[in-house]
Amino acid sequence: MRALQPAPQRGLLIVNPKASTGSRRRTKWVVRQLGEVIDLTVRKTERRGHAEELARQGAEEGFDVILSLGGDGTVNEVVNGLLADVPDAESAPIFAPIPAGSTNVFARALGLPWDRRRASMAIVDALRERRTRTVSLGRVVSEKEDRLFTFCAGLGWDASVIKRVESYRKRRNIGAHYARAVMAELNEHGVEGDSIDVELSTGESDQSTGMVVVQNCAPWTYLGTLPVNLNARASFNAGLDVLILRKLDLPATTRTAASLLVGREGPDGEHAVTHHDLDGIRLRTSLPQAFQLDGDYLGERTELELSSVPGALRVAC
Ligand SMILES: Nc1ncnc2c1ncn2[C@@H]1O[C@H](COP(=O)(O)OP(=O)(O)OP(=O)(O)O)[C@@H](O)[C@H]1O
Numbered sequence: 153m154r155a156l157q158p159a160p161q162r163g164l165l166i167v168n169p170k171a172s173t174g175s176r177r178r179t180k181w182v183v184r185q186l187g188e189v190i191d192l193t194v195r196k197t198e199r200r201g202h203a204e205e206l207a208r209q210g211a212e213e214g215f216d217v218i219l220s221l222g223g224d225g226t227v228n229e230v231v232n233g234l235l236a237d238v239p240d241a242e243s244a245p246i247f248a249p250i251p252a253g254s255t256n257v258f259a260r261a262l263g264l265p266w267d268r269r270r271a272s273m274a275i276v277d278a279l280r281e282r283r284t285r286t287v288s289l290g291r292v293v294s295e296k297e298d299r300l301f302t303f304c305a306g307l308g309w310d311a312s313v314i315k316r317v318e319s320y321r322k323r324r325n326i327g328a329h330y331a332r333a334v335m336a337e338l339n340e341h342g343v344e345g346d347s348i349d350v351e352l353s354t355g356e357s358d359q360s361t362g363m364v365v366v367q368n369c370a371p372w373t374y375l376g377t378l379p380v381n382l383n384a385r386a387s388f389n390a391g392l393d394v395l396i397l398r399k400l401d402l403p404a405t406t407r408t409a410a411s412l413l414v415g416r417e418g419p420d421g422e423h424a425v426t427h428h429d430l431d432g433i434r435l436r437t438s439l440p441q442a443f444q445l446d447g448d449y450l451g452e453r454t455e456l457e458l459s460s461v462p463g464a465l466r467v468a469c
Contacts, residue, residue, distance in 0.1 A: 163190035168222030174252035207233025223253015287388035308363030311442035362397035391460035
């Protein structure tokens with residue numbers, strides 16, 4: 153007598169057709185590969201915010217697995233949607249990020265290969281073998297939102313640069329756009345902004361006049377295959393890490409930039425301090441400052457409450 157096979161998992165693939173390295177051909181290939189291992193439904197996004205609605209609806213409909221095919225913006229929306237109405241990770245669908253953006257930080261931080269085809273096949277294998285792992289997330293509450301983030305949040309200078317990169321619209325050559333945005337930002341505003349007051353859950357406090365970057369995992373981003381580490385010890389198995397750039401002048405910025413690109417440990421010194429494994433961080437500014445979440449510019453904010461959400465999400469990987 154043959155052993156009973158478990159029923160195939162029901163999967164929902166949420167496709168962002170506008171993602172920078174997606175295509176119809178690639179979507180077809182991904183759908184074919186996934187169709188071999190799960191009972192698959194495919195839905196496409198039509199606008200910003202739609203992936204979140206589709207994921208929320210998918211969780212309500214009882215899909216076992218929800219996958220994104222897009223970049224980190226789509227990952228952020230899908231994760232927020234699938235966890236919106238559930239009490240814990242165990243009650244939510246399993247998530248898997250199939251990379252189709254330009255940097256795909258979350259997927260790569262999970263250990264998926266840089267090569268997009270190999271990354272997709274790694275997810276297919278994990279689904280076939282029903283391999284999952286649970287990771288932490290970050291949460292940000294401000295005057296405008298209450299959202300989860302998968303890898304980072306930033307207030308100040310890095311968010312201003314991201315705003316510029318988005319305004320160039322990054323179809324190709326993200327590295328060149330990034331360099332151009334950094335130079336334009338330096339020329340126009342320099343690196344010193346209004347001060348940001350920082351309060352840590354440990355009771356310590358500090359002040360920054362450049363930027364504060366909070367991470368849920370490492371690295372902060374990639375330039376091509378090169379990881380850029382601001383908080384090199386940040387991990388899915390720990391609380392949040394934070395980098396506070398205290399006071400910046402141009403030579404210090406150049407040294408910090410060099411240590412980010414060349415070193416693996418991230419910056420540390422009199423101008424830049426990091427803190428590891430925190431439960432929470434509160435940021436306050438007198439004037440609104442640029443804010444980014446998972447690499448998407450979201451506008452300006454004056455007050456952010458960031459906290460770690462341990463064991464928040466189950467991922468197939
Ligand atoms: N059909 C659509 N039309 C326009 N925008 C969309 C559509 N679907 C999703 N979006 C938005 O596109 C934004 C960018 O998507 P995503 O991050 O997936 O790709 P990307 O920009 O290519 O990735 P990366 O940031 O890694 O380069 C997201 O914020 C998402 O809300």
